[in-house]
Amino acid sequence: MSGIRVGILTGTLVSDTASRDHTADKSGPTIKAILEDQRLECKEYAIVPDEEDEVRRVVQDWCQGAVVDLLVTTGGTGFGTRDRTPEAITPLLEREAPGLVHLILSSSLKRTPFAALSRPIAGTIKDTLVLTLPGSVKAVRENLEALIANGVLAHAVDLIRGGSGSDVHTQLSSSSSGSSTQPAHHHHHHHHHDGHAHSIPRTRTNNPLSADPSSNVPARQRVSPYPMVSVKDALVLILQEIQTLKPQELPVNSNLRGCVLAEDVIAISQIPPTPTSNVDGYALRSTNEPGVYDVLTEYSEVLPEGNVICRVNTGGAIPQGADAVIMVEDTQVHSTEIDSAGQQEEKQVRTLAQIPPGENVRQSGSDVRVGDIVMEKGQVIAGAGGEIGTLAFVGRTKVNVHPKPVVGLLSTGNELRDLNGTNTHGTTWDTNRPSLQVALEAMGYEVVDLGIVPDDLTSHVKALQQGLSSTDILITTGGTSMGTSDLLKPAIEHSLNGTVHFGRVNVKPGKPTTFAMVPTPGGRNESVPVFALPGNPASALVTFNVFVVPALRKLGGYTGERCHLPRIRVKVIDLPLPLLQDQMRLDPRPEYHRVVIVSEHEGLKAYSTGGQRSSRVASLAGANGLVALPQKRDDGPALLDVGEMAEAVLIGELHMRF
Template identity: 60%
Template sequence: MSSMRVAILTISDTASIDATADKSGPTIQQIIQEQGFDCRSPTIVPDDETQIQSFVKDCSERGNVDWIITTGGTGFGVRDRTPEAISPLIERDAPGLVHLMVSASLKHTPLAALSRPVAGTVKNTLVVTLPGSVKAVKENLEVLLSGGVVDHALDLIRGGTGKQVHRILASGSSSNAIVSSQSHTPQGHHHHHDHSHHPPQSRTALSHDPSLPASARHRASPYELVSFEKAMDMIFHEVQPLSISKQPVTPALKGYVLAEDVLAPQNVPFTQTTSVDGYALRSTDPPGVYKVVTSQNHILSTPLAKDSIYRINTGGPLPTGANTVIMVEDTRLISTYKDADGSDGEEKEVETLVQIPVGENVREPGSDVKTGDLVLQKGEVITSIGGEIGTLAFVGRKKVEVYRKPIVALMSTGNEIVDLQSSRPHSGDGWGGIFDTNRPSLQAALEGMGYGVVDLGVVPDDISSHVDAIKRALEEADLLLTTGGTSMGPSDLLKPVIERHFNGIVHFGRVTIKPGKPTTFASIPTLGSKSGDRKPVFALPGNPASALVTFHVFVVPALRKLGGWPRSQCQLPRVRVQLQNEMRLDPRTEFHRVVIRVGKEGLTATSTGGQRSSRVASLSGANGLVVLPPRTENGAQRLEKGQFADAVVIGEIKMS
């Protein structure tokens, strides 16, 4: 099981003023960290229902916390409001956990009967409330952590089957076996701790030691071969949105994600305006001849004279005294002012041909948007289509809070790789090398999506060059994207450098997909930041087609998650297509490059030809990836022409 993230909330009026008064929060943190959980310092709020709910909602909606533990405010004191704050948020109650905690505490004191704990899930986050005393906290956590209770609950909440626990129980093994079978450290490596209670460390490096000769390298990958679905779950669990900033509402805002609900600061329109070109007048004015006044010779705040009408254009405000608008088509020109040479100039008199009822062709204040109306929701993507930016401008918002867009550090690795624009032939045997295909193609894709790129160039196969490049990436970017160096060769250095030089974690090093089996996802702790903060690293295969496919499948969702996109929108959209070619199935999930077209019969997908992972031409013109299911022993061996399948849309769909 990957590392479980825990958030601690101390609820105390006293501690909110003086953080040193909080004893329970740090106690929980120490116990939880000793068990191998990923846990940051406690957050402290006063006994205020709104602030308590805000913390729980934020953690659960962002999806960056698996377990929220609160301490304080669960008794019968006047200010004890924790149960009242959290109970309305609970979607699935966990009465068994409540009973477990109360019964355990009753063994120590009958006063435990006065505690009012709450437990359950909010979205995919477990929430448990503990009392405020250090003694009670220790008693409750002891029983929750024993026998794998919380481990099992968190596994099920995350979509696990719990088969391992059930298998151990069926075999009659002890509860201690259950605990040891569910380590919280990444990749299931157990955290053993002694009486000195050291904080959990990253697991032992699995990669080969590059200081040893090639004969000492691994002959079989030490990294578990994970499914596509499990790989995506690891990415979404590890990658969290970046910080929030306030940005001006300009066209540069496209691509950002709103970090706040946007409420209209004022009525739109602010005052009565017209929806047509015409003349403002009174509904009591009968048909007849009237003088024409305009914004050039009449002040809006001055009441309109009874013998006059006010010329007005669509969207313009009505003058004082007017309550309706007659369209130009319902009037006739009577006279004009003459210019110096006797030619017709401005309108002088106009005849109205009909009487107009009150409010005709008039937009009332707030008829489009009223003050306080929700016009855009937190989590909405500000697209380049223009609707969101237009809406912000329409309601008069000059600045808005958004999640920061990630910056990507990009590099290729390998002594054999040559930069196209500064190519130098390799010395030695006269071989000229391979032009770097991946870096320019990935940079084009990233910049086309609106992401900033730090170009780290081509990094040779030596440890110091890898270390220097990664250090720069950690300083200047939010995500490191590399290609090459992920396989089993002695010069494949990326995993060893991440694990051995940066104390990083390789969350997965192989995936059951085609192309892209050696795709690697890792994270590296960042210096000088909050405890537990890590920057994601994607090491894609060196073959060009594999690199581009895995970029769209894995990296794009991670970038979107960093940028604050809702998880449901992070992966590229999928559509149902009719195959125009036979496609053979592989034991792995395959992403077959295709051209998607739309016609009278719907969407079709045509193969781009040979799908060899080194054949980048198979992606030239491709705008989709047909997702072929793994071949099973007794199942179909291919999808036939005319059958339907899902396809990931990676480009604009073409017309037939």
């Protein structure tokens, strides 16, 4: 049976204990040992909490993604109130296998009549065979022995994968009849997906999870087929999938603000090229004693011999022969004359001090020498002016940078009405496009406005294709839930051959946030990231700052933690009790609470902006931060206490109050 990929899922009955203590799961390792002894490859192993949604999520993920050929669950098939594995998996089965169910039951009934209380199911989901076994080690061994005997299991998998069964028959005829089905007595390492042992999220294949948009409305999905991912895993997937834009040589001007250098900037000449003055004054020889000197008011490359000094300004070159500069403040006008323009001019000055060699002189190359690296690859050209000034300082007129991505922006929904009057039939003002556009342009990004897209598949595909051909990243809002008019995921997967890497995030607000990659062969880039944000205004802006900004920065050449907006520690200030109870109550999902962060004498304090309903965009008016509230635990507090410190994402400038 070599070549068969297996996924093992420890299901409901034992998972309450097993998910807290992996050593409590005995049946999962038993299955793994028996199947590996038959030369099957155990690709996945997971323990999930005792809930239908969690069991269904893992099963969908493994089967829809073609991760395994055989999926075996253990536990949750009895008559207990929490035995829900059959209920979780049955709706997913495309073809049931009653014969395998009969084989499983009959093998156990030979040993105990209590096997009649088991409710196993079997069948196929896509190209994966799914079997549900009891939770006891004894029953698992008995069932697997019956399934493996005479090649039943291998034959079934071979047929599901499109084989004729001939390989299995050949293998059976040549194999030993005494093959052991007992587990090997050695230690195994397991790959857990239960949240207790974190692993890097897997990239999805482009097998669609969304429903075919051409199917009848009554047949549409009632529960999202997309696994719920954590914020952490969502960000890992985003930065893992998105590739930085290729470098370009661009002019050195203000448009470089926000770009990332794609080269080391190396000085090709020394600065200053010749000795220059640090002050306004007169270049002279350090041997000149205090006294009266003739003044050269025009620059001369060479200081003449004799009783002569040369007037210089700050930054001006020092003539050869001079080795010091005396400040204007250390001189007096001795005599004047009328120059050719009829203006009174200095003729002689009196120096009041003797100046040591090198005084007030910037030596050649004292700021930058030839070959010095003045700016490093990966440095961000900020808007404060220092980086542009440095490039100008060394004479660079062009520089290689990762360009800022061009952003496509569209809203979806027949109900939306455009502020500019192009769509007057809707009943709700389109809030998301204007708010996201101003946020993007404030960050220095060019925005292509793709307008409002009506709720039909053709319009969705046309608008997305336009954005894919003209931008580096697409942001959409609305159309990400489970309604009949929520067409973004189907359009991406079924019409554009895109891959939805996640379609639900365990976060509040923003649960239906979606991230996909769409191939664009022959286009601006090999593929274009697409973010489908929720339609509620506050949700759209929060998820934009949490998920889209890191994507924009990764495209633009940012690396590591710099892809994310700054995070700071703030103190939740003393709000009136009713407001605190209403607005800072912890939720089962991690939540981003909109706040105004103020720098005061005592430190940084966070003031809630009030009601946090996802449709209430006013909660973001004036907000410059998002306090990251932890999810509520059964054994934890229900509120974030006044005076507690919390982490906040900084999305705007700090306010000051002293």
